[in-house]
Amino acid sequence: MLSYAVRRLLEAIPTLLVIVALSFFLMHSAPGGPFDSERVLPPEIEANLKAAYNLDKPVWQQFAIYLGNALQGDFGPSFTYKDFTVSELISTGFPVSLKLGLSAVTLAVIIGCTLGILAAMRQNTKTDYTVMGFAMVGITIPNFVMAPLLTLIFGIYLGLLPVAGLGDGSIRNLVLPVVALALPQIAIVSRLTRGGMVEVLRSNFVRTAHAKGLPEHLIITRHTLRAALLPVVSYLGPAIAGLVTGSVVIEQIFGLPGIGRYFVQGAINRDYTLVMGTVITYGSLIVLMNLLVDLVYGLMDPRVRYD
Amino acid sequence: MTAVLEVRDLKVRFATPDGEVSAVNGVSFDVNEGECVGIVGESGSGKSQLFMSVMGLLAKNGRTLGSAKYRGTELVGMPVKALNKIRGDKIAMIFQDSMTGLTPHLRIGKQMTEVLVQHKGMSEADARKRALEMLNLVRIPEAGRRLAQYPHELSGGMRQRIMIAMALLCEPELLIADEPTTALDVTVQAQILDLMADLKTVTKAAIVLITHDLGTVAGLCDKVQVMYGGRFMETGTVQEIFYKPAHPYTAGLLASMPRLTEERQEKLYAIPGQPPNLQRLPKACPFQERCTYVHDRCIDELPVLRQVGDANATLTGHTKACHLVSLQNPVSAPHAPSINVAADEARSA
Incomplete structure (x- = not known):
């Protein structure tokens, strides 16, 4: 298993190179540049700026320079956040997004799985319909609607929780953004869990377990769950990568200094280095999470072979 | 026992x-x-x-x-x-x-x-x-x-x-x-x-x-x-069922078994037709559509299990749910017990 993991990590290097190259050339072929603004700069200044950032060279040369620096851990200065390097921006913002995202994932797994199991065990009853109805609502209401609603109810009308910001950094400040981030995930996880459970509960080995006279709780925990949660695991891998890299909507609404906003702002401002930084962060996480999913699969299903 | x-x-x-x-x-x-x-x-x-x-x-x-x-x-x-x-x-x-x-x-x-x-x-x-x-x-x-x-x-x-x-x-x-x-x-x-x-x-x-x-x-x-069709057609000891099958369905099943001892036949025998649709079972005998000996009574009256041979004996041993006297004498047994489906239907209608 270890050699498999190592091999997968080595395989990730060319994957990441392709991702980096594709985004670099795509971004540079998009019209506009980091120093285009409504106020036209004097040509001399623009030429100086471009020379300072190597933008006067051919694109392939720029790419070679960028790659060379990046391989040495230097992701360059941000074009729009003056006096900050991309590494500084991401390393200060990422912990905030990570904390938020991991809390949301934990919440989604605990509540989503519980609800999904309940719904599957009481299939086609009121419990099932209530849970699935809630899940449908959770999936369809966008977070830019859900987040202000939560703020309005719990922050303003009830005055229970802070409306925005990290405040003194206590958990109270994270409750609303985490809940807003987790709600759609709870919905998706509960649907996936229910689907997996319903399928496995119909399988022959569960029938055998019933014929053996095992109590319901053992049939669920020992004979059903591991097989039923496989789809949830496959979903969670990429979903975690997405969640811990922040959500621009949630971070804006709750005024949190995560890295979610850099994805959008970087692209809009043509902040080439910042975009590349976010792409590399997200890409590495996706590669890592997919590897984790495959390893967890092996733990959950002994039929999975690594070779 | x-x-x-x-x-x-x-x-x-x-x-x-x-x-x-x-x-x-x-x-x-x-x-x-x-x-x-x-x-x-x-x-x-x-x-x-x-x-x-x-x-x-x-x-x-x-x-x-x-x-x-x-x-x-x-x-x-x-x-x-x-x-x-x-x-x-x-x-x-x-x-x-x-x-x-x-x-x-x-x-x-x-x-x-x-x-x-x-x-x-x-x-x-x-x-x-x-x-x-x-x-x-x-x-x-x-x-x-x-x-x-x-x-x-x-x-x-x-x-x-x-x-x-x-x-x-x-x-x-x-x-x-x-x-x-x-x-x-x-x-x-x-x-x-x-x-x-x-x-x-x-x-x-x-x-x-x-x-x-x-x-x-x-x-x-x-x-x-x-x-x-969800009912017992015939019951008995292994010897009775194999050597003296009394129900046309059992006889058909036995005939469709390939045998090593017999000379090679052109084709393996199969009971004609399909098993009944369990959503629309015939009112009377479930085997009526495929039976070679089918007659009016099979369509009107549901045969219930009875002793093979002596029809008045109690239900032990070899029994069958068929109106026929026997496979050798395939006429309706007048005393064979049954449920009159036609009459039941008329009453409920």
């Missing part, structure tokens, strides 16, 4: 979007201590569902009517908690599909010991010893190693042996084997049947063998019940 299982007028119904399916339509029989009963029928005859309902294993849309008693305790409608004290312990079942019948992510050892821990309150260590004994009893080579293996690491025959060993762990009084050899290849089938024949003498369990294979029945069973 005491009955381990008494079934009376058992019916199984399934609610489907296209209407109600009548899988089992009122069967009554006893399984006595130490006896081996064969239930024979083609696919869709209701033979499996009959015992699924006894075990409380019907699909969610299924319901059971009538009565099935284990040593006087009613099983139909029994709460699951109470039923769980009986199934796996007193009544055990093995299934057709050994490939998918074992939990893929649990080691064989765990799947076996959990039965003993549950029913006998054994410690994990004692249960392991007992599981090992059972694996040896069903002649699994390197039994000790098997306990640590997962089902996918074993062959189909091996898995079916493990299913059998698992069913016998608690020394059940009744073992229901639902087509235990169907999914296996022929040589393994023979091994499993040999094993079951041996186990019949070793254990004191009564055995119900559900199968579509008359050959399997001949080698193992004392009694045979032939099922069609």
Whole structure:
């Protein structure tokens, strides 16, 4: 298993190179540049700026320079956040997004799985319909609607929780953004869990377990769950990568200094280095999470072979 | 002889979007201590569902009517908690599909010991010893190693042996084997049947063998019940069913068996037609559409089981649900008991 993991990590290097190259050339072929603004700069200044950032060279040369620096851990200065390097921006913002995202994932797994199991065990009853109805609502209401609603109810009308910001950094400040981030995930996880459970509960080995006279709780925990949660695991891998890299909507609404906003702002401002930084962060996480999913699969299903 | 299982007028119904399916339509029989009963029928005859309902294993849309008693305790409608004290312990079942019948992510050892821990309150260590004994009893080579293996690491025959060993762990009084050899290849089938024949003498369990294979029945069973359209068509000893079949359906089944001793025929015989649609069963005899001897009475009156030969005798031994006097004399027996379906319908209309 270890050699498999190592091999997968080595395989990730060319994957990441392709991702980096594709985004670099795509971004540079998009019209506009980091120093285009409504106020036209004097040509001399623009030429100086471009020379300072190597933008006067051919694109392939720029790419070679960028790659060379990046391989040495230097992701360059941000074009729009003056006096900050991309590494500084991401390393200060990422912990905030990570904390938020991991809390949301934990919440989604605990509540989503519980609800999904309940719904599957009481299939086609009121419990099932209530849970699935809630899940449908959770999936369809966008977070830019859900987040202000939560703020309005719990922050303003009830005055229970802070409306925005990290405040003194206590958990109270994270409750609303985490809940807003987790709600759609709870919905998706509960649907996936229910689907997996319903399928496995119909399988022959569960029938055998019933014929053996095992109590319901053992049939669920020992004979059903591991097989039923496989789809949830496959979903969670990429979903975690997405969640811990922040959500621009949630971070804006709750005024949190995560890295979610850099994805959008970087692209809009043509902040080439910042975009590349976010792409590399997200890409590495996706590669890592997919590897984790495959390893967890092996733990959950002994039929999975690594070779 | 005491009955381990008494079934009376058992019916199984399934609610489907296209209407109600009548899988089992009122069967009554006893399984006595130490006896081996064969239930024979083609696919869709209701033979499996009959015992699924006894075990409380019907699909969610299924319901059971009538009565099935284990040593006087009613099983139909029994709460699951109470039923769980009986199934796996007193009544055990093995299934057709050994490939998918074992939990893929649990080691064989765990799947076996959990039965003993549950029913006998054994410690994990004692249960392991007992599981090992059972694996040896069903002649699994390197039994000790098997306990640590997962089902996918074993062959189909091996898995079916493990299913059998698992069913016998608690020394059940009744073992229901639902087509235990169907999914296996022929040589393994023979091994499993040999094993079951041996186990019949070793254990004191009564055995119900559900199968579509008359050959399997001949080698193992004392009694045979032939099922069609969710009803018993004929019951009797193995000798009676094989050498003196009294129902046209049984005779048809026997005729469609390939025989090594006979000269090669042009074509293997098959009963003409299709098994009945269980959603729209004929009102009277379920076999009417395929029977060579069909006459008016078969369409109006549902034949009920009666003694073969002497029609007035009590229901023991060789019985059939057919209006004919006999296959040699295929005219309607005037005194054959039946339910007049036409009259019933007229009354209800």
